[in-house]
Structures are given as structure tokens and as C-alpha cells.
Amino acid sequence: xxxxxxxxxxxxxxxxxxxxxxxxxxxxxxxxxxxxxxxxxxxxxxxxxxxxxxxxxxxxxxxxxxxxxxxxxxxxxxxxxxxxxxxxxxxxxxxxxxxxxxxxxxxxxxxxxxxxxxxxxxxxxxxxxxxxxxxxxxxxxxxxxxxxxxxxxxxxxxxxxxxxxxxxxxxxxxxxxxxxxxxxxxxxxxxxxxxxxxxxxxxxxxxxxxxxxxxxxxxxxxxxxxxxxxxxxxxxxxxxxxxxxxxxxxxxxxxxxxxxxxxxxxxxxxxxxxxxxxxxxxxxxxxxxxxxxxxxxxxxxxxxxxxxxxxxxxxxxxxxxxxxxxxxxxxxxxxxxxxxxxxxxxxxxxxxxxxxxxxxxxxxxx
Amino acid sequence: xxxxxxxxxxxxxxxxxxxxxxxxxxxxxxxxxxxxxxxxxxxxxxxxxxxxxxxxxxxxxxxxxxxxxxxxxxxxxxxxxxxxxxxxxxxxxxxxxxxxxxxxxxxxxxxxxxxxxxxxxxxxxxxxxxxxxxxxxxxxxxxxxxxxxxxxxxxxxxxxxxxxxxxxxxxxxxxxxxxxxxxxxxxxxxxxxxxxxxxxxxxxxxxxxxxxxxxxxxxxxxxxxxxxxxxxxxxxxxxxxxxxxxxxxxxxxxxxxxxxxxxxxxxxxxxxxxxxxxxxxxxxxxxxxxxxxxxxxxxxxxxxxxxxxxxxxxxxxxxxxxxxxxxxxxxxxxxxxxxxxxxxxxxxx
Numbered sequence: 001x002x003x004x005x006x007x008x009x010x011x012x013x014x015x016x017x018x019x020x021x022x023x024x025x026x027x028x029x030x031x032x033x034x035x036x037x038x039x040x041x042x043x044x045x046x047x048x049x050x051x052x053x054x055x056x057x058x059x060x061x062x063x064x065x066x067x068x069x070x071x072x073x074x075x076x077x078x079x080x081x082x083x084x085x086x087x088x089x090x091x092x093x094x095x096x097x098x099x100x101x102x103x104x105x106x107x108x109x110x111x112x113x114x115x116x117x118x119x120x121x122x123x124x125x126x127x128x129x130x131x132x133x134x135x136x137x138x139x140x141x142x143x144x145x146x147x148x149x150x151x152x153x154x155x156x157x158x159x160x161x162x163x164x165x166x167x168x169x170x171x172x173x174x175x176x177x178x179x180x181x182x183x184x185x186x187x188x189x190x191x192x193x194x195x196x197x198x199x200x201x202x203x204x205x206x207x208x209x210x211x212x213x214x215x216x217x218x219x220x221x222x223x224x225x226x227x228x229x230x231x232x233x234x235x236x237x238x239x240x241x242x243x244x245x246x247x248x249x250x251x252x253x254x255x256x257x258x259x260x261x262x263x264x265x266x267x268x269x270x271x272x273x274x275x276x277x278x279x280x281x282x283x284x285x286x287x288x289x290x291x292x293x294x295x296x297x298x299x300x301x302x303x304x305x306x307x308x309x310x311x312x313x314x315x316x317x318x319x320x321x322x323x324x325x326x327x328x329x330x331x332x333x334x335x336x337x338x339x340x341x342x343x344x345x346x347x348x349x350x351x352x353x354x355x356x357x358x359x360x361x362x363x364x365x366x
Numbered sequence: 367x368x369x370x371x372x373x374x375x376x377x378x379x380x381x382x383x384x385x386x387x388x389x390x391x392x393x394x395x396x397x398x399x400x401x402x403x404x405x406x407x408x409x410x411x412x413x414x415x416x417x418x419x420x421x422x423x424x425x426x427x428x429x430x431x432x433x434x435x436x437x438x439x440x441x442x443x444x445x446x447x448x449x450x451x452x453x454x455x456x457x458x459x460x461x462x463x464x465x466x467x468x469x470x471x472x473x474x475x476x477x478x479x480x481x482x483x484x485x486x487x488x489x490x491x492x493x494x495x496x497x498x499x500x501x502x503x504x505x506x507x508x509x510x511x512x513x514x515x516x517x518x519x520x521x522x523x524x525x526x527x528x529x530x531x532x533x534x535x536x537x538x539x540x541x542x543x544x545x546x547x548x549x550x551x552x553x554x555x556x557x558x559x560x561x562x563x564x565x566x567x568x569x570x571x572x573x574x575x576x577x578x579x580x581x582x583x584x585x586x587x588x589x590x591x592x593x594x595x596x597x598x599x600x601x602x603x604x605x606x607x608x609x610x611x612x613x614x615x616x617x618x619x620x621x622x623x624x625x626x627x628x629x630x631x632x633x634x635x636x637x638x639x640x641x642x643x644x645x646x647x648x649x650x651x652x653x654x655x656x657x658x659x660x661x662x663x664x665x666x667x668x669x670x671x672x673x674x675x676x677x678x679x680x681x682x683x684x685x686x687x688x689x690x691x692x693x694x695x696x697x698x699x700x701x702x703x704x705x706x707x708x709x710x711x712x713x714x715x
Contacts, residue, residue: 006399007374008371008373009370010399011399014399015398016395017388017392017396037647037650038697041696042696042697045692046693048661049693052682053683055685056682059678099697102690106686197401198401202394202397202398264406274413284424303403303404317420321424325430333431333432335428337428338428339428340424340428343422344421346417347422350414350421
């Protein structure tokens with residue numbers, strides 16, 4: 001359902017440049033970096049290798065547990081040096097460079113495991129200390145390690161470690177609200193990265209914006225699958241309704257902003273219907289904020305014409321509806337009422353909106 | 367394909383800028399044009415479809431939840447009658463909206479889901495001891511007319527999911543859980559999804575079904591996954607068996623069959639999707655299967671090593687080195703294929 005990006009010729013012409021302006025660099029343009037699925041495959045193997053090295057260290061007792069953190073920092077430093085010496089992952093690089101890049105990735109992942117164990121040993125399992133140390137390590141890796149996959153991991157994991165920090169707080173109510181606030185901050189930060197993408201990609205933050213955008217989106221969707229995250233035992237559930245309310249406000253602001261950019265009145269009858277529908281959806285799904293988060297990801301994927309982000313939104317919507325269906329917060333009867341009412345309000349609202357928008361033809365095509 | 371007709375992705379524009387083909391100002395303007403906000407008409411169409419899809423999903427899920435609640439105060443006739451009423455309503459909506467339009471297609475998909483709910487409600491009200499797999503199998507069969515009428519790709523995928531569920535539940539009940547039965551189940555799952563994949567690639571377009579690249583890729587993964595898992599288990603349990611493990615874990619001849627089919631499918635993918643229909647995603651999927659089988663074999667061998675010697679550390683290190691080499695070689699090979707495909711595309715008229 002997303003619009004594909006324009007062709008290179010059309011984009012150049014729209015920018016006031018000759019359609020063939022890019023022909024001189026055609027070879028460079030076509031030899032791009034590895035696509036996301038190759039990066040994920042390589043990243044998965046790197047994680048397995050890093051865990052094997054950890055198994056080796058644990059089995060042999062070669063390193064004292066108190067020294068794990070030092071070795072972890074050394075591994076992080078070595079990975080950064082290796083990564084910075086090689087060509088960027090956006091460039092066409094040779095076999096040796098690809099292999100060194102893989103080695104650096106394994107080292108960086110190993111560094112995380114070692115620092116977690118090492119700092120955990122020092123701090124006697126204090127989650128605030130471990131989480132805080134890992135947030136710092138993720139920030140360092142995000143900034144200093146020039147690799148898309150690394151920055152994707154670092155941005156998402158940094159937010160996860162913030163939730164681990166909250167695990168040390170005794171006040172359950174405070175943790176619930178703080179958890180929602182962390183998630184909302186990540187959601188708004190991620191949304192800004194996608195909305196302001198044309199400017200960010202042309203500036204100094206070009207290398208950071210896209211991986212952080214994906215990382216934060218994955219974190220928000222994952223963090224809002226409440227019991228799934230809580231099942232790991234390190235996270236207490238969030239309050240949920242603040243996250244739903246915040247996400248609803250975010251979706252409304254996004255829609256109003258889009259209308260403004262398209263030269264439409266920011267608020268009129270059509271916009272009013274959309275706002276009421278978002279509010280109704282938020283009320284119906286107040287105990288499952290992931291549904292509105294998925295809607296937000298879908299909107300951003302469409303806005304940015306990004307198929308991968310859009311696919312994440314589709315998967316997130318399916319996962320959160322499934323999660324809500326099987327959640328234990330309400331009886332099936334209550335959930336049934338919520339779902340049917342929410343669905344019918346959306347379908348009815350759509351009918352009204354199409355009439356107010358004055359363009360019923362938009363629903364005619366497939 | 368010449369360069370101007372390729373999609374203006376940010377990465378491509380950036381590489382042009384780095385190669386000196388675009389100056390800083392040109393790059394900024396081209397980026398703004400490539401990432402421009404979709405026009406108002408596209409937004410209206412998108413929001414319309416989004417509301418329709420989410421509204422339909424929530425409503426149907428809510429109806430399913432209502433009958434899952436199994437409300438005791440609702441009589442048997444009331445339950446079945448309510449689902450029938452809902453089924454007739456969505457069927458009428460599908461016909462009224464038009465089965466070739468999104469609203470009608472979604473209503474058709476809802477009708478298939480409600481058919482399953484109806485069968486479940488009948489089974490709940492008049493219990494006859496039927497196996498659960500029949501619910502999914504009959505629902506899939508009754509959904510075929512809707513699929514033919516709507517020619518809706520997501521409904522095609524739903525039908526395939528129902529068939530997978532039916533097969534899985536049938537296997538749990540009727541086939542037992544010894545190694546040979548597991549191998550036969552994985553083979554059957556691979557055959558089911560492989561057949562669906564083949565039928566999609568050969569006949570979807572002529573049947574009026576379209577879904578871009580994502581759907582055949584998902585089905586290809588669903589084909590490869592059971593075969594690769596079966597092949598990995600066969601290698602780890604049967605081939606590298608040594609003397610350990612009970613006999614009923616062995617996959618036996620069925621395991622060999624899974625392994626041979628996996629090798630054949632992987633080889634076919636590596637040949638066909640390298641040259642005939644260049645697709646790096648399919649090559650990466652095949653490599654994922656190869657890595658899975660090789661890693662399982664290596665893991666099994668290392669376990670044997672640990673069992674036979676007192677050295678508990680070295681096997682972990684060997685495993686790490688193996689995974690590092692495997693990942694590096696996979697990245698290098700896929701990278702080369704990517705560059706070769708891009709070069710071939712450039713040379714094409």
C-alpha cells in the first residue's frame with residue numbers, strides 16, 4: 001500500500017537537475033551496501049559466535065569474573081578500531097573487508113555480554129548499575145562504530161537497558177509510569193527521525209538517522225507487548241493507558257502535520273472525524289497501546305515510503321491484536337465487546353470521513 | 367536497466383553524491399524530491415484502506431473472541447444462529463461492495479474466518495468427537511469459492527495458513543512423535559508450502575492475484591524452513607549419531623528423504639534465483655538453510671567431543687571460530703552475488 005520512491009531520473013528532474021545527472025556515477029549508485037536481510041543473517045551468526053566465545057570463557061575459567069568487564073571494554077575498543085579501519089558498510093567492499101567487518105561485529109556483541117556479566121558481578125546484580133553501564137556502552141558503540149546493523153542494535157538495546165535500570169526501583173506504580181514514559185520518548189524520537197528524514201540524511205546525522213529510526217521502532221513495538229517483555233523477569237509491566245494516550249496524541253499530531261504540509265486546513269470536519277476516530281481507537285485499546293503504536297509505524301512507513309518500516313507496522317499490528325486476544329487482563333466477553341465496538345466505530349467513521357472528505361472515489365480502486 | 371529508471375532510494379542518491387555525480391546542493395534537492403510527502407490523493411486512499419483493514423480485523427477478531435468466551439447463558443441455537451447471521455451479513459456486504467474491490471475482498475476474508483467460527487460453534491454445541499484438524503481443513507475447503515471470487519492475495523495466504531494448521535494438528539493426533547514421523551511431517555509441510563509456492567509463481571498472475579514480492583518470499587521461507595530443520599536434525603541425529611541417543615529419535619529413511627529434498631530445493635534456488643530470476647533474498651534464504659544444517663552438524667560433533675574428552679573449553683572456541691568463518695564466508699558470497707546481479711542489470715538492454 002505504500003508508494004514506491006520515484007525513479008532516479010524523476011527525482012533528479014523534480015530537483016531541477018538533468019535526468020541524466022546521475023549517469024556519471026551509475027556504477028557507484030548500483031553497487032550498494034548489503035540489504036537488511038543479509039545484515040540480519042550475518043548479525044544472527046555473529047550473535048551465535050559471540051555467545052560461543054562467552055561459553056568458552058565460562059567453561060575454561062580463563063578469565064576471572066571480576067575481569068570480565070575489562071575484557072569486555074577491550075573487546076569493544078578493538079571492535080571499534082577494526083570497524084573504523086575498514087570501508088563503510090554502504091560501500092562495495094572486498095572479501096577481506098567483509099570478513100573483518102564480521103569479526104568486528106562479533107567482538108562488539110561479545111563486549112556486551114562480557115560487560116553485562118562483569119558489571120553484574122561487581123555490582124552484585126544491581127540492575128540500575130548494570131543497565132546504566134550498558135546504556136553508556138550502547139551510546140559509545142552507536143556513535144563510534146560506523147555500521148548500520150551495529151547502530152540499529154545499539155539504539156534499540158539502549159532503550160531496553162533503560163527499562164532494566166527501572167527494575168531496581170521498588171515503587172511499582174512509579175516504574176509503570178516511567179516505563180511508559182521511556183517508551184513514549186522512544187516513539188516520539190523515532191517518529192522525528194522518520195518525519196525529518198530528508199533533512200537528516202542530507203546533514204551530519206546521515207549515518208545515524210536510519211538505523212536509529214528502525215531501532216527505536218522495533219523497541220517501541222517490542223516494549224509494548226507487555227507480558228512478553230515482563231516474562232523475561234527483568235521488566236515490570238507499564239501502566240499502559242499513559243502510553244496509549246501519548247501515542248494517540250502523537251498520531252493526531254502526525255495527521256494534523258501532514259494535512260498542513262499538504263496545504264489543507266489543519267483542522268476541519270474531515271480532520272475532526274480522524275481525531276475522533278483516533279480517540280475512539282485509543283479508548284477501546286487503552287490496555288493494549290501496541291495497537292496504536294502499530295498504526296503510528298504504518299503511518300510513518302507510508303510517509304517515508306519505506307517498505308521495511310511498513311512491513312514492521314503490519315507485523316506489529318498482527319502481533320498486538322493477537323497479544324490482546326490472548327491477554328489475561330479482561331475476559332473474552334469484554335475483549336469481544338471492545339474489539340467489535342472499536343472495529344465498527346472505525347468502519348462507520350471511515351464512511352463518514354469519506355463523505356466529508358468529498359472524494360468517495362478514493363475507495364473504488366483495489 | 368539504465369540508472370535513471372532505478373528507484374531513487376536515499377542510499378543510491380548518497381552513493382551518487384559520494385561518487386561526485388551530484389554536488390551537495392543537488393544531493394539535498396534530489397533527496398528532498400525522492401522523500402517528498404506522498405500527495406493528498408495517495409494519503410486519502412491510504413487512510414481509507416487503513417481504516418477499512420483495521421476496522422475489519424478488529425470486528426472479526428471481536429466476533430471470534432465472543433464465541434471463544436462460550437457464553438453459557440446463550441443457548442446452542444442462539445450461538446449457531448448468531449454466527450450464521452454474521453456470516454450472511456458479511457457475505458451480503460461482500461456482494462454489495464463488489465468482490466473485486468477492497469471492501470468486498472475484506473468482507474470475503476471475514477466470511478472465511480466466520481465460516482471457521484460457525485464450524486467451531488456447531489462443534490461446541492453438538493459435540494461429535496471430531497478431531498480439531500478437520501475444523502481448519504473444512505474451513506480452508508469452504509473458503510476456496512471466496513478465494514476464487516475475490517482473487518485476494520491475503521485470503522490466499524490465509525487459506526495456506528489454515529492448511530498448515532490442519533496438517534500440524536493432524537500430525538499431532540494421528541502420526542505420533544517418533545523421529546520418522548517428525549521427518550514425514552516436515553516433508554509434508556515442505557511439500558504443501560512448496561506446492562503453494564510453485565502454484566503462486568506459475569499461476570498467480572494469470573489468476574488475477576498480485577502481492578508484489580513479499581508473499582512468494584514468505585511462502586518460500588515457509589517451504590525452506592521445515593526442510594532445513596529436518597535436514598539439520600537428520601544430519602545431527604542420524605548421520606553424526608555415533609553411539610549415543612535412543613533409537614526412536616532417529617529420522618531413518620524419511621530423514622534421508624527430507625535431506626535429499628532439501629539439497630535439491632536449495633540447489634534449485636541457488637541456480638534459478640542467481641541467473642534466471644535474480645533475487646538476492648532467495649539466495650540469502652538458501653544460505654540461511656545451509657548455515658543451519660552446517661551449524662547443527664558442527665554442534666553435534668562438538669557435543670560428541672565434549673562427551674569423549676575432558677576438554678570443555680576448546681569445543682566452544684572451535685564453534686565460535688566456525689560461526690565466524692561461516693558468517694564471513696556467507697557475507698562475502700552474498701556480496702559477490704549482489705554485485706554480479708547489479709552488473710548484469712546494468713548490462714541489460
